[in-house]
Amino acid sequence: MISDIDGRADTAWFAERFERLAANVESFIRGKSDVVRMALVCMMAEGHLLIDDVPGVGKTSLAKAIAQSIKGSMRRIQFTPDLLPSDVTGVLLFDAGRREFVFHEGAVFANIVLGDEINRASPKTQSALLEVMAERQVTVDSQPYAVPRPFIVIATQNPVEHGGTYDLPEAQLDRFMMRTKIGYPDHDAEVEVIVNGARGRTSDEVGPVMDTEELARMTRMVTGVHIAPAIASYIVTISDATRRMDDVLLGVSPRGSLALAQASQAHAISRGRGFITPDDVKIMAPYVLSHRTILRPEATLRRLTPEKVIAEVLQSVYVPTQRTG
Structure with missing residues (x-):
């Protein structure tokens, strides 16, 4: 074991922080404790998560609630058929004042990247994520640019039977550590969803319960x-x-x-x-x-x-x- 795990005290600390994080997400995502915990397990392993289900069951809300529970940078990419690879990774643009090309970061330069409806973009744009998901860097004009750490992609997709969707390439599926489904809520949970929605409550109200330094420590402990x-x-x-x-x-x-x-x-x-x-x-x-x-x-x-x-x-x-x- 590595030094991050030094007996029961460290594992107990990890479990306590994990439970606190799970409770924070579950305060908004009701009735889906197993789904929430599996998603957080994926994040603690610093893996990428694919949430696959029909529209309207809370895929994006779960992704946003997890992202907002971490006090770090977060960017959302709404995948559409006209989205370009450079929108995802970044692009070199000429700066007339400096008389040189300057790299402008794409949406993947964040601790948490929310890829909403990822299978609505073309396979070419989807493939723009391959390098950064595997190596946590992007290469533009032969120059590598590292993304912040921790770096986690949480993507949602609709079933391929739905109109306007593309199959994810096998190589990209393999980059996702885990895939989970949410499913329909039970009766009581759906009633609570209606009540919260009628009151105007959204996932934007979920606040952070840890920062990226704590998350980084937890991901290091996992490797031990x-x-x-x-x-x-x-x-x-x-x-x-x-x-x-x-x-x-x-x-x-x-x-x-x-x-x-x-x-x-x-x-x-x-x-x-x-x-x-x-x-x-x-x-x-x-x-x-x-x-x-x-x-x-x-x-x-x-x-x-x-x-x-x-x-x-x-x-x-x-x-x-x-x-x-």
Whole structure:
């Protein structure tokens, strides 16, 4: 373990701050505790989050509530068919006074970037995010420009069956550590949504409960969570199993295995533990691996889903039983 995790005191501090952050987001996003917590786990692992669901269930509100809970820079990109890659990454413009080209930052230069309805932009514009999501820098005219740290993309998308949407390229899907869905609220939660809306309450009222320095410390602590060799082997075996299935066209990549390990680290310390258990991996696997599992067309016609494939894999792979702490 690294020095950021120095016994139970540090893990307890992390868990307390995590709970405070979750409560702040849940004060506006009602009835979706599991969704909120999984989204925050992704953020603590400094991963990028894709929120995929039908319009009107609060995807953008969840993204904004999370972003506003962190006292850092935030920018929102409304993805539309006419959005250009330079709008996302930035552009070099000639400054007549200085008689030189000057770089003007694009919308990705922020701690939290909200990409709203990302699959309404063209594939070319979507691909502008590939470098910055993987390497946390953009390259313009052969010159790299680093974005602030921590750097997290929270993107929303509508199902591809909806008009005016494009499929996200597989390479970009792989950049998102996790994908989650919100779903419709239960009766009581929807009543509260109506009451809050009638009173004019919006996600803009959600205030920060931590700053970027605290968030940076928490993301460093996540990397110090212990992964036993047996757990690392368990993760790789799960990923490898997806590559061997007849119904799967494209299985989980090594980047997906690493993402599962990192998400499991974040989940473990959010529960006050400094080590991963097999249960952490099982809980995080559907969120991390489903969008990385591309099915063959004939499997889709049989109504097989990536979520069902991951569930089948988790049932078939041997679970390590030795001490993992």
